[in-house]
Amino acid sequence: MTWNARSFFAGALALAAVLSGQAAEAPRHDLHLLVNLSGPGSGIIGRAGPARSGLYRSADRATFEHVGPHHIRMFHLTHDPRDARVVYVAALDGLLRSPDRGRTWRITTSWDMTEGKAVGFDPAQPAHLYLALPDGIAFSPDGGGTWERRQAGITRAYTNALVVDRTRPGRVLAGCELGIHLSDDAAHTWRRVQPTAKVTYDLRQSPHDPRAFVAATSADGPLASADGGETWRELPGIGRERTLHNLVYDPSTPGRLVLCGWGVGVQVSEDGGLTWADRSAGLPRREIWSVAVDPDFPGRLYAAPFQEDVYASDDLGRTWRPLSFGKATVFALGFLPRPAQ
Amino acid sequence: MKRAFPGLFLLALLTAWPGRGSAQPAHTGPMPSGRPEPEAFLRREAYLARRDEAVRWRAAQTPLASAGLADLAARLALRQDAAGVSARLIEVLRAPSGDMFWMFPVTCIAYLGREQLTPEAQAALREAWRTYHPLRGDTENHWVMYYSSMLLMAQLWPGEPGERWFNGKSSTEIAAEARAWLLHWMDLATTIGQGEYDCTHYIGEYLIPMLYLSVWAHDPEMRQRGRMMIDYILADFAVDSLQGMYVGAHARTDDKTVLERWNGLSSFFAWLCFGNTVPPVGYGGWGMFFAVVAQHYEVPEVIHRIATDRAGPYLHRERKRTRHRWRNSDVRNAPVYKTTWVGPDYAVGSDQGGLLQPIQQHSWGLTWAVPDPRGVHNTIFANQPFFGAQELMMYFTEMPDWMPASVTFQGKPTYTSEAKLLGGSPYEQIFQQDDTVIALHRIAADAPFIQVNGFFSKDLARAEEDPSGWIFAQGGRTYVAFRPLAPYEWVPIEGGGRRLRSPHARNGVILQPASAADFPSWDAFKAAVRALPLEVRLEPVPRVAFTTLRGRRVECAHGEAPRVDGRVIDHAAEWRLFAGPYLNAEVGSRRLELTHGRLSRVLDFNTLTITDAVRP
Numbered sequence: 040m041t042w043n044a045r046s047f048f049a050g051a052l053a054l055a056a057v058l059s060g061q062a063a064e065a066p067r068h069d070l071h072l073l074v075n076l077s078g079p080g081s082g083i084i085g086r087a088g089p090a091r092s093g094l095y096r097s098a099d100r101a102t103f104e105h106v107g108p109h110h111i112r113m114f115h116l117t118h119d120p121r122d123a124r125v126v127y128v129a130a131l132d133g134l135l136r137s138p139d140r141g142r143t144w145r146i147t148t149s150w151d152m153t154e155g156k157a158v159g160f161d162p163a164q165p166a167h168l169y170l171a172l173p174d175g176i177a178f179s180p181d182g183g184g185t186w187e188r189r190q191a192g193i194t195r196a197y198t199n200a201l202v203v204d205r206t207r208p209g210r211v212l213a214g215c216e217l218g219i220h221l222s223d224d225a226a227h228t229w230r231r232v233q234p235t236a237k238v239t240y241d242l243r244q245s246p247h248d249p250r251a252f253v254a255a256t257s258a259d260g261p262l263a264s265a266d267g268g269e270t271w272r273e274l275p276g277i278g279r280e281r282t283l284h285n286l287v288y289d290p291s292t293p294g295r296l297v298l299c300g301w302g303v304g305v306q307v308s309e310d311g312g313l314t315w316a317d318r319s320a321g322l323p324r325r326e327i328w329s330v331a332v333d334p335d336f337p338g339r340l341y342a343a344p345f346q347e348d349v350y351a352s353d354d355l356g357r358t359w360r361p362l363s364f365g366k367a368t369v370f371a372l373g374f375l376p377r378p379a380q
Numbered sequence: 381m382k383r384a385f386p387g388l389f390l391l392a393l394l395t396a397w398p399g400r401g402s403a404q405p406a407h408t409g410p411m412p413s414g415r416p417e418p419e420a421f422l423r424r425e426a427y428l429a430r431r432d433e434a435v436r437w438r439a440a441q442t443p444l445a446s447a448g449l450a451d452l453a454a455r456l457a458l459r460q461d462a463a464g465v466s467a468r469l470i471e472v473l474r475a476p477s478g479d480m481f482w483m484f485p486v487t488c489i490a491y492l493g494r495e496q497l498t499p500e501a502q503a504a505l506r507e508a509w510r511t512y513h514p515l516r517g518d519t520e521n522h523w524v525m526y527y528s529s530m531l532l533m534a535q536l537w538p539g540e541p542g543e544r545w546f547n548g549k550s551s552t553e554i555a556a557e558a559r560a561w562l563l564h565w566m567d568l569a570t571t572i573g574q575g576e577y578d579c580t581h582y583i584g585e586y587l588i589p590m591l592y593l594s595v596w597a598h599d600p601e602m603r604q605r606g607r608m609m610i611d612y613i614l615a616d617f618a619v620d621s622l623q624g625m626y627v628g629a630h631a632r633t634d635d636k637t638v639l640e641r642w643n644g645l646s647s648f649f650a651w652l653c654f655g656n657t658v659p660p661v662g663y664g665g666w667g668m669f670f671a672v673v674a675q676h677y678e679v680p681e682v683i684h685r686i687a688t689d690r691a692g693p694y695l696h697r698e699r700k701r702t703r704h705r706w707r708n709s710d711v712r713n714a715p716v717y718k719t720t721w722v723g724p725d726y727a728v729g730s731d732q733g734g735l736l737q738p739i740q741q742h743s744w745g746l747t748w749a750v751p752d753p754r755g756v757h758n759t760i761f762a763n764q765p766f767f768g769a770q771e772l773m774m775y776f777t778e779m780p781d782w783m784p785a786s787v788t789f790q791g792k793p794t795y796t797s798e799a800k801l802l803g804g805s806p807y808e809q810i811f812q813q814d815d816t817v818i819a820l821h822r823i824a825a826d827a828p829f830i831q832v833n834g835f836f837s838k839d840l841a842r843a844e845e846d847p848s849g850w851i852f853a854q855g856g857r858t859y860v861a862f863r864p865l866a867p868y869e870w871v872p873i874e875g876g877g878r879r880l881r882s883p884h885a886r887n888g889v890i891l892q893p894a895s896a897a898d899f900p901s902w903d904a905f906k907a908a909v910r911a912l913p914l915e916v917r918l919e920p921v922p923r924v925a926f927t928t929l930r931g932r933r934v935e936c937a938h939g940e941a942p943r944v945d946g947r948v949i950d951h952a953a954e955w956r957l958f959a960g961p962y963l964n965a966e967v968g969s970r971r972l973e974l975t976h977g978r979l980s981r982v983l984d985f986n987t988l989t990i991t992d993a994v995r996p
Binding site: 086136145368 | 477478479480481513515516517518522523527542543546547548549557558560561564704706707710712773777778779780781782789790791
């Protein structure tokens with residue numbers, strides 16, 4: 040079966056699943072993927088094959104539309120909390136901003152900020168934008184119009200993850216090379232709240248309890264905080280041997296966490312990370328780049344095994360079906376609110 | 381004879397016919413003498429003739445219907461068939477790819493074609509820079525290409541709003557950003573050294589954009605800076621060259637050029653600018669984009685002479701820097717301490733060892749002179765094969781686990797191979813005194829490969845394993861004594877030669893070369909080396925005390941500063957930016973002095989002046 044035929048078949052299956060009544064109403068979010076398609080001659084700086092890498096959007100979770108430029112290194116995306124049409128993507132070029140859902144773009148950063156890794160708004164001060172960079176943290180007071188460095192107090196400033204506390208203005212957590220750092224003053228000053236041996240790759244705030252945060256690390260296992268990021272503990276059952284890429288909350292179900300990483304497969308916890316169930320059986324490999332929980336379809340997961348199709352599961356990972364893409368590295372899976380028509 | 385005839389006939393036909401598929405005269409022709417040309421007029425004429433040969437060859441290679449950017453640039457440089465070139469350009473621009481490797485060729489075409497391309501082709505060019513989003517890249521050569529191109533294209537289309545550019549920035553913003561980065565890079569390079577230094581291929585990715593700046597920038601400062609950087613980079617190459625071959629150590633080379641020392645893009649520049657070697661096939665590929673504008677650059681006599689006219693052997697030291705370190709390091713750019721010894725028969729070059737660059741580092745080696753370098757593996761060296769996320773995370777920003785494997789399918793297939801002959805190692809420590817190299821290895825138990833590889837060429841005239849523990853070899857007019865410090869075995873290399881494989885964690889190599897002319901016989905050389913005082917201990921750490929053929933007592937221990945004649949060597953204090961008979965610069969100075977005999981040229985980036993002088 041050709042890629043196109045297989046993709047069509049998989050898409051049709053997925054569409055049928057959607058139409059079969061799982062969702063009584065139209066999804067409120069669109070699925071977005073930041074993809075490097077590494078077909079022949081593709082996926083490398085300075086070369087391009089026929090495949091278009093970059094940002095893909097799916098409204099129906101079955102068919103995917105390429106949005107914006109061909110781009111092989113897009114790492115994280117978000118939207119302006121005031122206007123869901125305004126999309127930001129942290130990428131090799133810095134931070135890209137689209138005011139019109141990807142039709143046009145502007146690189147908001149200059150030569151001195153490269154390879155943006157994560158971007159976050161302060162919901163309480165929605166013009167305030169934070170950008171994680173491989174050499175520190177940048178702050179914009181005007182939605183990316185101007186930038187300044189704000190990383191005082193961080194040594195070994197490689198930063199891969201960043202989350203802004205949605206309930207406490209100016210409170211930011213950053214996952215850096217040697218620890219999780221916390222700022223209470225809009226990134227002016229930082230203190231290390233949790234040392235780590237290597238990089239922290241993901242940080243999330245619970246949608247159910249604003250005091251709860253989780254982190255996925257490279258060599259310190261999965262971490263959790265119950266006090267707004269002040270103190271952290273390692274979640275049991277996973278270990279520290281492997282690099283963890285994502286640790287995400289299920290917005291529909293308190294206590295449910297989904298974890299992935301290199302050689303870790305997909306792990307699901309129903310008790311806030313005390314115990315884990317391996318849900319990798321239906322996936323082609325255990326090297327999982329990213330996972331996401333669908334906010335509009337309870338129980339649906341997405342997983343992106345390295346250099347494989349993106350997979351979906353409607354039963355929390357007990358069974359999986361390929362969705363699309365073929366040989367893909369999906370740097371991030373995310374959901375952005377669908378703007379009002 | 382019957383079987384040879386069609387081949388000979390075809391060769392003659394291709395040579396005689398200047399059209400498609402024609403042989404490259406210089407590439408297939410005899411080796412040039414390599415002697416300096418004292419007559420300025422003749423030197424210039426020969427340079428322009430070489431440039432003309434390359435451009436005419438390229439312009440005749442491919443029918444217009446399938447012409448690529450280099451073919452189109454060559455035709456524009458010769459002012460051939462502007463209408464046809466315009467039509468083909470419109471087709472080519474429909475499927476842009478290559479990021480910054482697309483940007484600078486298209487910039488070149490845009491400027492060469494300003495008065496030649498049709499309005500439709502000009503419009504297609506303009507549209508391409510709105511719709512195609514080339515990546516900025518992740519390393520120094522990418523950014524040089526990107527920002528030089530952006531500066532020139534913003535200048536070509538000034539005053540345009542962000543909607544007219546792929547990155548959403550206005551022409552004014554683009555020009556300001558590009559200028560700021562270029563100044564930043566030039567400042568780094570002229571104060572603490574280039575990051576991707578002495579590259580056999582990437583030298584082109586620096587020289588070509590600088591040439592474009594020097595020719596096309598409206599701002600006289602950027603033109604002057606471009607000119608000065610060409611001189612700077614070309615002089616850096618000239619002083620580290622032997623018969624036009626770039627000698628190690630290199631920040632980056634490749635699996636081919638590390639063995640066949642001539643076969644890199646750098647040799648195109650040696651051919652064009654110095655006239656002392658033959659060009660690689662296709663004039664080095666990217667070299668064409670220099671050639672088409674090369675008439676606007678004049679090689680300074682002092683650089684020509686540094687490359688071609690040496691009074692005798694010399695020792696040259698340089699300080700460079702690593703490329704940007706993102707993780708696993710407390711410094712952004714660590715210093716690189718280079719030593720190069722160059723004589724008429726051979727050159728030896730080295731850095732201090734360690735992970736100084738990702739993937740393609742070549743830390744030390746000897747290159748011997750040959751009558752004709754084509755196809756010859758004229759080198760001997762050793763390395764500690766290493767790969768891993770530790771190195772890649774230091775120099776790249778991506779997730780750790782996929783990187784080693786991904787490197788192998790991104791054009792570096794040997795990266796994870798135990799047989800690899802490229803790359804640095806955190807377990808390697810190197811010191812060079814004159815032309816003697818001592819490399820020590822203390823390999824961790826969890827290293828990917830606990831071994832040292834030594835390269836022994838198919839082109840060695842002889843190689844003998846001596847009961848003393850030395851391996852004696854001869855390449856060209858060079859005698860080589862190679863001392864493995866631990867037991868080894870031989871592994872044949874596909875394509876010729878053999879690999880010394882020494883699978884021991886405490887290890888090392890001593891290299892002691894000499895010119896054959898310095899000894900009455902082969903046996904006399906061997907006897908002299910055997911007689912050299914040598915103490916070796918491998919436990920608890922590798923440690924060597926060796927008195928060289930030049931009478932210097934060198935003591936090295938892994939993890940300690942080396943000593944020469946009892947004096948502790950302090951790299952940080954002793955290595956200037958450039959130091960030797962031909963190039964001199966202080967760290968932080970932004971000022972390089974080039975000297976040859978009575979000639980001197982000073983490139984002063986503080987005052988943006990080029991000062992030539994002749995000593996009375």
